[in-house]
Amino acid sequence: MNNITKICCIGAGYVGGPTMAVIAKKCPHIKVTVVDLNEQRIAAWNDPDVSNIPVYEPGLSEVVAEARGRNLFFSTDVESAIDEAEMIFISVNTPTKTYGAGKGQAADLKWIELCARQIARVAKDNKIIVEKSTLPVRTASAIKDILQHTGNGSQFQILSNPEFLAEGTAMEDLDAPDRVLIGGDSTAEGQNAVQALVDVYANWIPRERILTTNVWSSELSKLTANAFLAQRVSSINSLTELCEKTEANISEVAKAIGTDSRIGPKFLKASVGFGGSCFQKDILNLVYIAKSYGLDEVADYWEQVIIMNDHQKRRFANRIIKNLYNTVNGKKITFLGWAFKKDTNDTREAASIYVADHLLHEQADIAVFDPKVQAPQVYADLDYLRTREPAENKSGVTVVTDPYEACKGAHAIAILTEWDEFKGYDWQKIYDSMLKPAKVFDGRNLLDAAKLQEIGFQVWSIGSSI
Numbered sequence: 430m431n432n433i434t435k436i437c438c439i440g441a442g443y444v445g446g447p448t449m450a451v452i453a454k455k456c457p458h459i460k461v462t463v464v465d466l467n468e469q470r471i472a473a474w475n476d477p478d479v480s481n482i483p484v485y486e487p488g489l490s491e492v493v494a495e496a497r498g499r500n501l502f503f504s505t506d507v508e509s510a511i512d513e514a515e516m517i518f519i520s521v522n523t524p525t526k527t528y529g530a531g532k533g534q535a536a537d538l539k540w541i542e543l544c545a546r547q548i549a550r551v552a553k554d555n556k557i558i559v560e561k562s563t564l565p566v567r568t569a570s571a572i573k574d575i576l577q578h579t580g581n582g583s584q585f586q587i588l589s590n591p592e593f594l595a596e597g598t599a600m601e602d603l604d605a606p607d608r609v610l611i612g613g614d615s616t617a618e619g620q621n622a623v624q625a626l627v628d629v630y631a632n633w634i635p636r637e638r639i640l641t642t643n644v645w646s647s648e649l650s651k652l653t654a655n656a657f658l659a660q661r662v663s664s665i666n667s668l669t670e671l672c673e674k675t676e677a678n679i680s681e682v683a684k685a686i687g688t689d690s691r692i693g694p695k696f697l698k699a700s701v702g703f704g705g706s707c708f709q710k711d712i713l714n715l716v717y718i719a720k721s722y723g724l725d726e727v728a729d730y731w732e733q734v735i736i737m738n739d740h741q742k743r744r745f746a747n748r749i750i751k752n753l754y755n756t757v758n759g760k761k762i763t764f765l766g767w768a769f770k771k772d773t774n775d776t777r778e779a780a781s782i783y784v785a786d787h788l789l790h791e792q793a794d795i796a797v798f799d800p801k802v803q804a805p806q807v808y809a810d811l812d813y814l815r816t817r818e819p820a821e822n823k824s825g826v827t828v829v830t831d832p833y834e835a836c837k838g839a840h841a842i843a844i845l846t847e848w849d850e851f852k853g854y855d856w857q858k859i860y861d862s863m864l865k866p867a868k869v870f871d872g873r874n875l876l877d878a879a880k881l882q883e884i885g886f887q888v889w890s891i892g893s894s895i
């Protein structure tokens with residue numbers, strides 16, 4: 430089975446779409462079919478105008494335009510794609526459970542199980558199943574259990590191949606990853622399957638960057654990588670508060686420690702708090718797994734990363750309230766940015782949602798501008814919290830499509846996402862249109878605080894006493 434010619438990927442989301450587009454681009458000899466139950470999403474992937482594909486990532490639409498219809502296909506016909514493929518990637522969502530045992534911590538594997546059952550029902554010959562979704566360690570054994578009982582004699586090999594791309598840089602990350610990780614069984618059949626997947630990636634990735642391990646190490650490495658990355662953000666954020674009290678400056682501290690080659694400069698950018706669909710979910714999952722083995726100290730250690738992140742988001746909102754003379758009731762506060770980071774339209778777990786929610790409790794009047802996020806998404810994010818009626822979210826928040834319009838008449842501007850375009854705005858024009866004193870709360874340390882102060886703004890940057 431070493432020469433794979435047909436791949437299917439179940440799940441056409443932020444991972445399935447870009448990952449498969451890159452495989453299709455790099456491996457024109459492989460037919461790649463991405464399937465999803467969500468008809469609207471598949472229709473968007475198939476939109477003749479590639480600028481309408483459902484995931485915004487710099488460089489993605491060009492790759493889709495090149496490969497779509499040649500060897501890259503998007504379809505809702507899940508069964509045919511499973512039947513046809515030699516290798517099936519499972520790239521469905523694995524969110525935190527919102528009910529039952531493990532509620533609020535464990536990963537909800539409902540969709541993974543559905544995939545396994547569907548493969549078991551449809552497959553008529555041997556297949557390699559690749560876990561691309563982020564999964565709790567030992568999930569492969571559950572998938573195997575389901576697949577081994579098909580009764581039709583088909584053989585399945587389960588591989589773990591976690592994805593490490595970050596949104597906003599997905600295409601670069603997929604093009605030249607630090608490493609690709611593949612976990613498989615140590616049996617001859619398992620190693621054959623590993624080799625088949627290594628051969629796919631070796632079409633463009635140097636062999637020495639393709640790491641192979643056992644399945645469990647691979648599954649656990651994904652959760653560990655995210656826990657370590659998020660821990661760095663919480664560590665630097667924990668010190669922002671101390672900097673504000675002591676006249677130290679967090680950017681200077683980050684630079685000073687980041688030049689130590691043992692620490693390194695990346696992931697030391699202080700912020701309003703990390704967001705995204707992965708960090709919180711994966712750490713909570715790690716915490717849950719540790720607890721389920723009775724490892725309470727291990728669980729507590731990692732949970733602290735989330736506690737610090739929640740504190741940072743709340744602290745930012747409280748800082749705005751305090752600075753606006755302890756009341757934001759009826760005051761217009763403009764959010765520049767809603768996405769969880771720049772260069773993506775993804776808003777899952779974005780800090781903006783929680784900061785807005787906190788300010789809405791205080792009856793602020795919020796205006797939102799984000800270059801890539803539209804109004805329905807903003808309201809859906811707030812409604813998902815279920816902290817107030819949807820009508821109240823609608824009346825408390827206005828989503829504006831022009832940044833200058835968004836800032837007009839505002840008491841304060843809060844920077845929630847580090848979009849580059851915010852730096853190039855005409856800040857004098859914005860200042861002139863605002864109520865005075867005009868305040869900027871920079872949750873990303875994005876703007877030049879000294880320049881804004883020269884214009885007349887009162888500026889508060891995270892982790893400095895400005």
Ligand SMILES: NC(=O)c1ccc[n+]([C@@H]2O[C@H](COP(=O)([O-])OP(=O)(O)OC[C@H]3O[C@@H](n4cnc5c(N)ncnc54)[C@H](O)[C@@H]3O)[C@@H](O)[C@H]2O)c1
Nearest residue numbers: 440441442443444465466467520521522523540562563592
């Ligand atoms: N978003 C990221 O940057 C990122 C990076 C690395 C890993 N991951 C992991 O990858 C997985 C997918 O994440 P995502 O962000 O792409 O999620 P997503 O929600 O964007 O996409 C998942 C898709 O799977 C589809 N789906 C669910 N069940 C299905 C089924 N039974 N049959 C067909 N389609 C089905 C959904 O309709 C949805 O479109 C998660 O486990 C996540 O933790 C995400």
Ligand SMILES: O=c1ccn([C@@H]2O[C@H](COP(=O)(O)OP(=O)(O)O[C@H]3O[C@H](CO)[C@@H](O)[C@H](O)[C@H]3O)[C@@H](O)[C@H]2O)c(=O)[nH]1
Nearest residue numbers: 592593594595596662696697698700703704705707769770
């Ligand atoms: O120094 C930093 C770095 C990041 N962040 C924030 O942390 C969050 C996550 O950022 P990032 O990791 O760049 O984006 P993700 O797309 O969430 O990617 C993470 O989560 C993915 C899903 O598992 C993994 O594949 C990636 O390797 C991992 O970086 C965002 O809100 C960032 O603004 C900071 O505040 N400071």
